[in-house]
Amino acid sequence: MSDSQDTTLPLDAWHKARGARMVSFAGYSMPIQYEGIIAEHRWTRESAGLFDVSHMGQLIVAGFEAEKGLESVLPADLALLKEGRLRYSLLLNDEGGIVDDLMATRRGEHFYVVVNGATKQGDIAYLQERLPRGVVLDHMKEQALLALQGPKAVEALFRLAPGVEQLGFMTGGAFTLDGSTVWISRSGYTGEDGFEISVPAARATAVAELLAAQPEVKPIGLGARDSLRLEAGLPLYGHDLDSDTTPIEADLGFAVSKRRRAEGGFAGWPRILREIEEGPVRRRVGLTVEGRQPVREGAVVIDEDGDEVGKVTSGGFSAMLEAPIAMAYVPAASAEPGSEIRLVQRDKIFQAKVAPMPFVAHRYHRKGAA
Amino acid sequence: MTVYYTEEHEWIRVEGDEATVGITDFAQGQLGDIVFVELPDAGRQVTKGGEAAVVESVKAASDVYAPVDGEIVEPNPALADDPSLVNSDPEGEGWFFRLRLADSSQLDGLMDSDAYKAFADSQ
Numbered sequence: 001m002s003d004s005q006d007t008t009l010p011l012d013a014w015h016k017a018r019g020a021r022m023v024s025f026a027g028y029s030m031p032i033q034y035e036g037i038i039a040e041h042r043w044t045r046e047s048a049g050l051f052d053v054s055h056m057g058q059l060i061v062a063g064f065e066a067e068k069g070l071e072s073v074l075p076a077d078l079a080l081l082k083e084g085r086l087r088y089s090l091l092l093n094d095e096g097g098i099v100d101d102l103m104a105t106r107r108g109e110h111f112y113v114v115v116n117g118a119t120k121q122g123d124i125a126y127l128q129e130r131l132p133r134g135v136v137l138d139h140m141k142e143q144a145l146l147a148l149q150g151p152k153a154v155e156a157l158f159r160l161a162p163g164v165e166q167l168g169f170m171t172g173g174a175f176t177l178d179g180s181t182v183w184i185s186r187s188g189y190t191g192e193d194g195f196e197i198s199v200p201a202a203r204a205t206a207v208a209e210l211l212a213a214q215p216e217v218k219p220i221g222l223g224a225r226d227s228l229r230l231e232a233g234l235p236l237y238g239h240d241l242d243s244d245t246t247p248i249e250a251d252l253g254f255a256v257s258k259r260r261r262a263e264g265g266f267a268g269w270p271r272i273l274r275e276i277e278e279g280p281v282r283r284r285v286g287l288t289v290e291g292r293q294p295v296r297e298g299a300v301v302i303d304e305d306g307d308e309v310g311k312v313t314s315g316g317f318s319a320m321l322e323a324p325i326a327m328a329y330v331p332a333a334s335a336e337p338g339s340e341i342r343l344v345q346r347d348k349i350f351q352a353k354v355a356p357m358p359f360v361a362h363r364y365h366r367k368g369a370a
Numbered sequence: 371m372t373v374y375y376t377e378e379h380e381w382i383r384v385e386g387d388e389a390t391v392g393i394t395d396f397a398q399g400q401l402g403d404i405v406f407v408e409l410p411d412a413g414r415q416v417t418k419g420g421e422a423a424v425v426e427s428v429k430a431a432s433d434v435y436a437p438v439d440g441e442i443v444e445p446n447p448a449l450a451d452d453p454s455l456v457n458s459d460p461e462g463e464g465w466f467f468r469l470r471l472a473d474s475s476q477l478d479g480l481m482d483s484d485a486y487k488a489f490a491d492s493q
Contacts, residue, residue, distance in 0.1 A: 037428040038403040223402070223429055292453070293406045294426050317405040317428055324406075346424075346431075 009054040010144045010204040018212075018219055026118035028055045030222050037223035041319040044190055044228055045360070048150035049220035050211050057120025058140040058198060061127070062110035065134040070104065070111060073130050075247065075266050077257030081106045086170045086187055090247050090255050091115070091123060096268025096275075097243040098250065099126055101235070103187065105172055112183070114145070114196075116237045130267075144204035149194030149228075151363065152216035157184075157195055160210060164195060168367030172196075178203065178210050189225065191232025191362045230325060231318050233286055233357025239297055240284060240313040240327050248275035249329070251284045282310060283335040286357035289315075289324040289343070289350055299345035301330050309334075312343060320360050330354070374437070374477055375486030381461055382437045384477065391437060392465040393425065393456065396490040401427040404456045409445035409467055416440060416469065418476055423466050425456065438476040440469035 006029040015022065020031030031052065033040060043049055061070055067078045076089040083106055091099040100119045105112040115123045120139070127137055148157055158165045161175040164184055172185030180203045188194040199207050211217055226236065235241050241250055246268065248256075253276065260266060261276060289295050294317045301310030315326035330341055335354060343350040373383045379397035383390045398404065406426040416422045416436035423434040445467045448455060456464035471477075481489060 032429075033402060036403050227428060292450075293408060294431075296431065317426070319428075 010201040011052045011208055014205050014208055026055050033221040033223045034219055038319045040220040040224035041227050043218050044150045044220055048153040048156050048216040050217050051147040051220050051225055053147050054144040055117030056145050057115040058143045059113040060110050060138040061113055063135040065132045066111055069131040069135040073267050075256040075260045077259045084171050084173050086185055088255055092267040094267050096246040096271035098241045098245055099243055101237050118238055142201050143198050144201045146197045147188050149188045149190040149192045153194040156214040156216040169364040178207050190228040191358055193363055193365045227316055230314050230316055231360040246272055249280040249282055279332055282329045283332050285330055285335050286355045287326040287328050287352040288355045289352045294324040295326050295343050295345050295350050299343045301328055302342050302344055325359050374480035376437045378435050380437050387471050389471055390465050390468050393460055395460050398457050398460040403428045404453045407449045407453045410442045412442050412444055414442045439472035443468040443470055
């Protein structure tokens with residue numbers, strides 16, 4: 001149920017008019033589902049789903065020291081990041097723990113950074129504390145954020161904003177959509193091809209209405225967003241990632257760029273370098289679970305003696321595989337695909353196997369890869 | 371044959387000294403897509419208000435409580451293969467289990483369909 005204390009987002013009335021069930025999420029009233037999570041999940045994999053992710057924090061990091069400042073808290077090689085390109089990165093603390101995960105885009109003289117809704121206030125405070133004086137941080141509260149995801153997203157969006165079909169995965173640009181200037185990137189959180197659209201809040205309803213009027217498109221709630229990202233093997237901050245977990249433990253070593261791991265100069269570098277060289281003690285893995293019963297976040301990984309050696313951080317039922325899947329932290333020795341894992345949930349033992357992620361293949365539109 | 375309802379959104383259809391138990395259409399709608407149901411084995415004794423089954427939707431696991439005391443006669447075998455019957459036909463093919471009533475006077479405190487409808491509408 002949604003809480004009367006919750007902040008409403010620009011599309012609140014639009015969701016309700018479309019029959020969404022609203023829930024409290026990160027202090028916002030958000031749509032959890034419209035017609036049903038499994039139907040919405042499958043629709044997104046087959047056609048195109050429209051997600052309202054306006055709770056996420058859209059930040060501008062500007063000023064002559066912006067690149068250097070961001071590199072002090074992110075392990076990304078921003079010097080290599082070209083105009084209009086996105087990079088997945090991690091905001092780190094001095095112990096190498098993950099403060100948040102984010103997308104950073106070089107956009108002219110500034111960086112456009114999208115952070116999680118539940119963590120944005122903490123991120124802003126942390127960035128203000130850590131960024132040098134010459135860096136200006138702006139939280140764009142007047143922008144809504146929509147995601148259009150699925151194999152037919154490009155057909156639907158091309159009709160309304162010609163030129164978007166030219167974008168490759170993890171690139172973005174300014175486009176005109178329904179008479180407004182919007183920022184569109186080819187990116188998302190479902191494993192499918194698709195786009196994220198930053199639109200002025202005052203125009204959000206008109207744009208959502210126009211997108212949802214396309215025959216390929218249906219609105220999709222947070223429930224399917226979560227089940228889609230789990231199938232895609234993408235971690236969710238606050239569940240699969242937290243401030244006690246390093247990028248190496250989280251199997252996000254790809255986000256630590258080559259130059260940065262050699263040179264350092266970012267928060268948490270010593271521990272991260274050590275874990276790259278020596279290997280982490282535990283690692284995030286995907287699990288397929290025997291039977292049909294899902295294991296959920298909080299289920300415990302046990303060893304042969306029944307002692308706790310890890311935990312499930314996300315779990316659910318894969319609509320595409322029609323089987324329970326999960327993400328868990330397991331001892332490094334048990335992290336190879338095929339390793340047998342035992343879990344306990346509500347006094348019941350479950351057998352699982354480490355599975356390669358993603359569980360369902362990504363279908364990103366990578367330029368050059370036909 | 372009489373059908374009673376609980377405030378936990380279960381229905382119980384009584385035929386002689388046996389009864390069939392399931393969750394209501396309102397409950398399945400609240401839970402959303404059901405992907406697994408854990409049912410009690412035949413012969414198990416259940417007590418009124420005690421855990422009898424677990425229903426897993428895409429989102430979460432929820433306990434289903436026994437509406438009355440009794441002994442499980444049969445869990446619904448169809449739910450193992452097709453738990454979505456609880457969504458599509460909650461008060462028919464999507465039944466959870468049959469039990470033998472231990473104390474039929476416990477039925478007196480339950481709601482009839484009109485009372486339940488008013489109760490569900492107020493939720």
